[in-house]
Structure formats: structure tokens, C-alpha cells
Amino acid sequence: MRLCASFASLRETKHRDCISLILMLAIFNTSFAQRQAREEPRHKNVFENKWVRILDVHIKPGDTTLFHRHSTPSVIVILTDTKLGTQLQGSEPVISQTHAGSISYASYGEKPIFHHVWNDDTAMFHVMDIELLGKREGSGGAAEVAQDFEPVWQEKMVNSYSISLKENENSTKVAGAHPVLLINISGTTLVQAGTKERISLSKAGQFTWIEPGMVLQISNQSKGGSRLVSMELK
Secondary structure, eight states: OHHHHHHHHHHHHHHHHHHHHHHHHHHHHHHHHTOBGGGSTTEEEEEEOSSEEEEEEEEOTTOBOOOEEEOSOEEEEEOSOOEEEEEETTSOOEEEEOOTTOEEEEOTTTSOEEEEEEEOSSSOEEEEEEEEOOOOOOOOOOOOOOTTEEEEEEOSSEEEEEEEEOTTOEEEEEOTTSOEEEEEEESOEEEEETTSOOEEEOSTTOEEEEOTTOEEEEEEOOTTOEEEEEEEEO
């Protein structure tokens, strides 16, 4: 009888341990599935206001991000020419080539993704994931734009522009009713917004936020010219 009781007690203990393990795994998997991009260690939150959250991402050669979820509409600004690997959960890996200066819209709010990314190249991969936090849906119109601001695409929450300045070239843009995010791609550009002090954008990924109604003046300071991208938030 004692032996039977011991076996019964052992089975009950194992049963409890099994249930505890299942619960722990369930908690772990739930936490894993809910990791947002901003919680992934390589996605650094470098700026946030009521309009945008800027996640600055650096991935070293051979390094891989943790699996993470993108569920907020975003603008993706590529800052390096890199051979990059990506894999959606449950899908095959994909290798692609990125190009510095490309700017794309990702409708993660409507179609969230859960993936990880790795650097399949020999130099640092650098990208900015700009999450759009504003709930406004504007008219879709653009602000007054200088000729050198080339429209790339327009979405409900944001318009994008590519900017190329030659040696000693200047440009002026009126921000109008919409704020503007200006991001440097290459070269050095002096930027002045309204009566604020001029700032220099000289590294890829350096940016400045321009409030509505300000006159934006930019001037190239590089012999080889400078490249920037501009986002007009709505």
C-alpha cells in the first residue's frame, strides 16, 4: 500500500511539474510573440513626439536581430548599400540588396509582420524605421515645395521627397501647415528653420524636426553634393 501511495504521489508531482512547464512555455511564447520593434535591442528610440517615433537601427556584419513585430505604419529610410537577409515567421529566408537613400512606406498598421533581420555583408547595416503615431488623416495635399524637392510617394499620413543638392547649391521650402522631418543621406548640408540657429547635417541618419509654418533653408557644403530625404507629416 505504501509503495502504491508513493507511485501515486510521484505521478501527481510529475503532473504538477508538467503543468507548470506548459504554463511557463505559454507565458514565454506570448511574451516572445508580443515583442514590438521598439523593444528589440538593435532598434534604438532616438526621437519621439506626437507625430513620429524614430527607431535608429544598426546591425553589424553577421549579426541578427531578435524576432520582433512591426504593427505601426512606418516609413523605412535605408542609409547603407548592404546585402541583407530577412525572414518572416514561418517563411523561407530572403536575401536582398539595400540602397542608401531609398525611402518606402510600410502599412504595418493594416498588415503587421513578425520577422528577424540579419546583415549578410561585410560592413554595418544602417536603417531608420520611422513609426507614424499621428492619427490625423489630412487632405493628402503637399506643402509648397522647391524644385529640388522631388516627390517620391504620398500616403494618408505622410508625403516623401528626395533632395539632391549640387556644389554650392541652396534650396528653400515653406513648411506650411505640416511639420517636416529632414534626414541626411550623404554629404554635409546646413539647415536653417525660421529664425532658429543653423545646424549642420554631416552624417548619414542625422535629422532635424521642422515645425509647421517655418521656412526651411538648406545649403550644400560638400564638393560632391549632398543628398537628403524629407517627410511631410499630415
